[in-house]
Amino acid sequence: MRATLYGGPGDITVGERPDPRLENPTDAIVRVTLGCVCGSDLWYYRGVNPHALGPIGHEFIGVVEQVGADVTTLRPGDLVVAPFTFCDGTCANCAAGWTGNCLNGGSFGNHGIDGGQGEYVRAPYADATLVKVPAGSYSDTTLKSLLALSDVMCTGHHAAASAGVKARDTVAVVGDGAVGLCAVIAARRLGAERIIALSRNPVRQALARAFGATDIIAERGDDATKLIMDMTGGIGVDAALECVGTGQSMATAFGIARVGAIVGAVGVPHDAVVPIQTVIFRNVGLRGGVAPARRYIPELLDDVLTGRINPGLVFDYETELDSINDAYNAMLERRATKSLVRIGA
Amino acid sequence: MRATLYGGPGDITVGERPDPRLENPTDAIVRVTLGCVCGSDLWYYRGVNPHALGPIGHEFIGVVEQVGADVTTLRPGDLVVAPFTFCDGTCANCAAGWTGNCLNGGSFGNHGIDGGQGEYVRAPYADATLVKVPAGSYSDTTLKSLLALSDVMCTGHHAAASAGVKARDTVAVVGDGAVGLCAVIAARRLGAERIIALSRNPVRQALARAFGATDIIAERGDDATKLIMDMTGGIGVDAALECVGTGQSMATAFGIARVGAIVGAVGVPHDAVVPIQTVIFRNVGLRGGVAPARRYIPELLDDVLTGRINPGLVFDYETELDSINDAYNAMLERRATKSLVRIGA
Numbered sequence: 196m197r198a199t200l201y202g203g204p205g206d207i208t209v210g211e212r213p214d215p216r217l218e219n220p221t222d223a224i225v226r227v228t229l230g231c232v233c234g235s236d237l238w239y240y241r242g243v244n245p246h247a248l249g250p251i252g253h254e255f256i257g258v259v260e261q262v263g264a265d266v267t268t269l270r271p272g273d274l275v276v277a278p279f280t281f282c283d284g285t286c287a288n289c290a291a292g293w294t295g296n297c298l299n300g301g302s303f304g305n306h307g308i309d310g311g312q313g314e315y316v317r318a319p320y321a322d323a324t325l326v327k328v329p330a331g332s333y334s335d336t337t338l339k340s341l342l343a344l345s346d347v348m349c350t351g352h353h354a355a356a357s358a359g360v361k362a363r364d365t366v367a368v369v370g371d372g373a374v375g376l377c378a379v380i381a382a383r384r385l386g387a388e389r390i391i392a393l394s395r396n397p398v399r400q401a402l403a404r405a406f407g408a409t410d411i412i413a414e415r416g417d418d419a420t421k422l423i424m425d426m427t428g429g430i431g432v433d434a435a436l437e438c439v440g441t442g443q444s445m446a447t448a449f450g451i452a453r454v455g456a457i458v459g460a461v462g463v464p465h466d467a468v469v470p471i472q473t474v475i476f477r478n479v480g481l482r483g484g485v486a487p488a489r490r491y492i493p494e495l496l497d498d499v500l501t502g503r504i505n506p507g508l509v510f511d512y513e514t515e516l517d518s519i520n521d522a523y524n525a526m527l528e529r530r531a532t533k534s535l536v537r538i539g540a
Numbered sequence: 541m542r543a544t545l546y547g548g549p550g551d552i553t554v555g556e557r558p559d560p561r562l563e564n565p566t567d568a569i570v571r572v573t574l575g576c577v578c579g580s581d582l583w584y585y586r587g588v589n590p591h592a593l594g595p596i597g598h599e600f601i602g603v604v605e606q607v608g609a610d611v612t613t614l615r616p617g618d619l620v621v622a623p624f625t626f627c628d629g630t631c632a633n634c635a636a637g638w639t640g641n642c643l644n645g646g647s648f649g650n651h652g653i654d655g656g657q658g659e660y661v662r663a664p665y666a667d668a669t670l671v672k673v674p675a676g677s678y679s680d681t682t683l684k685s686l687l688a689l690s691d692v693m694c695t696g697h698h699a700a701a702s703a704g705v706k707a708r709d710t711v712a713v714v715g716d717g718a719v720g721l722c723a724v725i726a727a728r729r730l731g732a733e734r735i736i737a738l739s740r741n742p743v744r745q746a747l748a749r750a751f752g753a754t755d756i757i758a759e760r761g762d763d764a765t766k767l768i769m770d771m772t773g774g775i776g777v778d779a780a781l782e783c784v785g786t787g788q789s790m791a792t793a794f795g796i797a798r799v800g801a802i803v804g805a806v807g808v809p810h811d812a813v814v815p816i817q818t819v820i821f822r823n824v825g826l827r828g829g830v831a832p833a834r835r836y837i838p839e840l841l842d843d844v845l846t847g848r849i850n851p852g853l854v855f856d857y858e859t860e861l862d863s864i865n866d867a868y869n870a871m872l873e874r875r876a877t878k879s880l881v882r883i884g885a
Contacts, residue, residue: 287773287775287798288775288798288799288800291798291799291800292800293799293800293823295823296799296800296822296823357825428632430632430633440820445816453632453633453636454633454636454638454641455633455636455637455638455641457825457827460819460820461820462820463820464816464817464819464820467816468816469814469816469819469826471790471809471812471813471814472809474805474809474814474826474827474828474829475785475805475806475807475808475809475828475829475830476829476830477641477829478638478640478641478827478828478829478830478832479829480702480802480825480826480827480828481814481819481825481826481827482802482819482823482825482826482827483819483820483823483825484819484820484821484822484823484824485820485821485823487823
């Protein structure tokens with residue numbers, strides 16, 4: 196099969212890989228239809244973070260081709276959403292709902308497990324991992340939103356859920372990447388009344404507004420903190436969603452959180468420092484992390500299928516598999532918020 | 541009146557202060573009966589933290605002497621518990637339950653407000669601040685437990701409540717000071733099934749057991765982390781209560797917290813660093829801070845009066861007001877867990 200291969204920083208090519216085969220009776224083989232590039236893919240592509248060499252891509256939807264003897268809920272022909280991590284559904288962490296931290300799990304497109312930037316993937320623990328989409332004929336718009344459930348929409352939801360966003364809250368979203376934009380959707384979906392999005396990119400500002408942001412501010416750092424404190428009568432926001440992971444974004448999130456609020460953080464940390472004085476003297480909490488996507492997908496899937504949310508709008512660039520370098524470069528050069536890759540029919 | 545006065549590091553004396561008077565119609569004057577020394581008092585006594593010069597002591601119970609014209613719920617002769625911070629009960633933070641962060645509040649025994657280590661205190665916003673104890677005749681044991689509600693029992697409860705301790709949980713308490721011991725009481729009270737207390741002091745170990753600890757471990761640092769991970773089948777504890785505030789104690793709390801758990805932190809931070817990688821890659825949250833004591837006292841008061849909890853047992857040393865230096869020294873030299881000061885009848 197054809198698959199995207201990581202050869203080291205700056206080295207991403209499309210080449211040949213053996214077709215994956217059922218290795219365990221709980222496996223399924225999925226033919227990937229849509230994949231995409233994640234902001235976190237850029238970190239290793241740029242050489243900032245390490246990553247195993249070989250097949251990559253942790254987000255995809257596709258069609259089940261084959262199932263192992265013990266798979267009971269899936270059949271060939273089923274359309275499925277793959278969460279970015281696979282999980283056995285039974286370990287102590289999965290039992291507690293933390294499917295992204297499965298003791299026997301891992302990430303697609305890493306450590307030799309085929310990924311969503313290739314034609315076929317072996318999905319371990321297929322019943323526990325994959326989420327079946329009800330049979331039907333779906334528009335390209337809906338399919339893109341289903342793809343967004345693989346990671347970014349669940350991760351944005353995790354920021355909002357971790358911060359305890361509830362009806363009538365004022366919420367700020369720090370970060371206007373695909374995850375931050377999905378966090379706007381999530382905050383709106385959970386009933387937030389006022390959503391302040393931090394963005395200085397006109398395309399993303401427009402998308403944030405379309406997703407439910409009521410206020411857009413272009414300020415950063417201390418200026419952003421001061422402005423948001425002014426906007427909230429000196430009190431701060433009910434929930435601050437940290438979707439970047441840098442020192443500045445973390446400082447901003449803690450700086451604007453009202454007493455007793457929670458910072459919902461999902462950015463991969465790069466030099467982020469938690470201001471412990473703010474935690475203790477303002478009772479500002481911190482929750483978040485790797486999203487338990489498998490736990491969240493079913494409820495979000497319903498909202499995608501009814502059209503209540505449309506996270507697929509974050510895809511503003513697309514390529515075929517053979518041109519995947521364009522997909523990476525469009526994001527690296529910030530011409531794209533998130534790049535879709537069309538892989539199979 | 542006689543009151544304890546802070547004159548700078550190492551300089552604590554008992555001297556004369558003007559009797560406090562009603563300054564606002566919402567004030568009450570309280571005659572202090574029992575006060576005590578807090579672990580946090582030692583920080584400024586030792587010159588590590590700054591503190592305003594003048595009257596000190598933020599924990600006390602006493603009898604109402606006088607009330608202002610607008611005070612409606614208290615009358616002279618009422619026995620009251622004072623939370624360590626006063627609050628107006630109406631600001632945005634109080635309305636949200638964060639009485640320890642009142643926008644118009646402050647701490648007793650600081651910035652010239654008389655404190656619980658003196659004979660009389662003016663309590664601002666008396667209706668909102670003070671908690672009336674039902675009329676009755678109380679044993680010395682009960683009175684000591686009422687005094688513990690002023691700070692340490694509420695702070696221990698805040699650690700447990702912030703960490704979301706629930707029935708059947710396995711909980712670890714890092715820190716065997718009065719707050720840590722009260723956190724054991726709180727964890728037990730919230731239904732924890734297994735409570736692991738970290739202590740190497742035989743007196744405190746015994747008290748921790750009496751309060752409900754099921755396991756005591758003397759190890760610290762990496763040894764403690766390793767042992768507790770072994771004790772929990774490699775999974776970690778459902779809630780880690782951080783009641784110290786140092787780098788080591790914070791590292792231990794995060795090291796033993798299971799995926800998805802919350803570290804409930806109430807230690808005043810001294811070199812504590814939050815391991816952000818653990819937050820993100822293990823979904824371990826952090827909540828806690830200055831306890832909203834006024835919010836917690838009513839429910840804990842019921843449990844004290846019915847004898848269900850007995851946090852006054854943390855007082856293992858006592859003096860009269862004129863000998864308050866002995867009370868400080870007993871704690872400084874670790875001869876006492878917490879020192880009680882008998883001030884009035």
